[in-house]
Amino acid sequence: MPVTPFHFGLGAALHGAAPRHLSFLAFCAANVLIDVESVWNLLHGQAQVHAFFHTYVGATLAGLATAALCGRWRRWRLGHPLPTPHRRSLLLGALLGAWSHVMLDSVMHADIRPLAPFSESNALFRLIALPELHLILLGLGVLGGMAAWLRRLHEGDR
Secondary structure, three states, X not given: OOOOOHHHHHHHHHHHHOOOOOOHHHHHHHHHHXXXXXXXXXXXXXXXXXXXXXXXXXXXXXXHHHHHHHHHHHHHHHOOOOOHHHHHHHXXXXXXXXXXXXXXXXXXXXXXXXXXXXXXXXOOOOOOOHHHHHHHHHHHHHHHHHHHHHHHHHHHOO
């Protein structure tokens, strides 16, 4: 399923563990940007639904583009340049979102060649059964949400 919310569970957990260091917005945006390729390929009847942006090379480019776009959007929205720590948070969130997207989709989809153009293999395909993978990602999302909720409660006590 393109643009699956299960990917966001990992992002929520990572953001919950390091909220100042990883942008959840950039993590999610990179995942969605990468799946635009899948939606396009599905709509146009392409045999390979998961193509260039579902490789680590393509995902790196998508992650860098996402970080740049999120930085520009925030600059436009806030009216001033982002300080360096925020730019790093966007970059880390976008790259981890992009790379984890390829990793997770490599487990789920047979048509992915994550190491292309260097290799046509996909050693992760069906490494974990899909129901278990979905439960793990859902659990990570719940943990990330709980971490955010607890942090807000703690900040409210100050």
